[in-house]
Amino acid sequence: MKAQVQPACAFILYRKDDIPLLISLVRALLIYAVVVIVMRIMGKRQLAQLQPFELVVALMIADLAAIPMEDTSKPLLSGLVPITALMLAELLLSYLTLKSERIRAFVCGSPTIVIEGGKLKYKELEKQRLNLNDLMEQLRSKDILDLSDVEFAILETGGQLNVIPKSQKRPLTPADLNIQTPYESIPYTFIMDGHIHHQNLAKANRDISWLHRQLAERNLKAKDVFYAGLDSGGNFEIRIYDRSENQ
């Protein structure tokens, strides 16, 4: 009797629902997509500056996403519905904190002054359970070695310490020397990785023919350009691909 030979890639020929690992793959990709969308909907604040309640939401979403991903006996909805519910709660709470100062103070707390006029406020430090070592560490990270150099140190609701040095200890600014400085606008990127950003051209009151003229003057095409744009002084800057770097 002729033996049946199984090719090495036989598993590809099976029906797709016979491959258990595919379920994990599809589930992981689906949950990943949902979490990306949820984090995107929750907005930039969620990632840049976490308030205590936002940190809790981020941790819980991570945990909820992991459960249906690793345990295929759990329905996918049992992970997706709580993630959506948390997103809704977070959206509602951010909206309410935006509109009401009272709710904001209750949910986010309020900033605490821990150093005032160079003097430590021990009671506030104790209330915030911030020890002197941590405080000094944070001050040192802001290049301040002496407590008496600090006018104010404010512990923000997000946990970061903002320090305002005494006026004599602040870095010198052009205003201190009465020096007039030229206006600096926001820099605009017109070409990035060979792709033209038409929206930025419009924002900077330039058009595509102006950009083409700039490129033509330098015998370049957009696809040859790695970066092109206006700097804060309004000067046109251009960087072409350095092909020799890749060799």
Place this chain on the structure above:
Amino acid sequence: MKTIIFFLILLTLIIGLSIFFQNMLTDESRELITSLQGITELIRAGKWGEANADITVINSRWQRIRRKWHAVTDHTQIGHIDESLARLKAFLLVQEEKDCLAEIAALEQNIRYIPDKEKLTLSNIF
């Protein structure tokens, strides 16, 4: 305002889906249990042929239902019903009355457990 509209739409969608799934689980489990009770009566009356025919109908109905239940129920629980149904079919073939009745009772309990577990009650929340 956009946030609030989005919030309300999504919340309505989740609540609507929850009610739909809850009703679906309750109705379909009730149908299955009624059919199983019919089989119990047939067994007690000694009508094994009819009971065997009915279990085939219930099995095919279950195969349709379980696909939908998979979306909202723990798959392990569905596995328990599968096992119980397979055992009941075997007992019916050999006409074991006591085993059949015991298995039907267990099957009914397993089926009833699923919509009960999904209900919005204090005991389920805590």
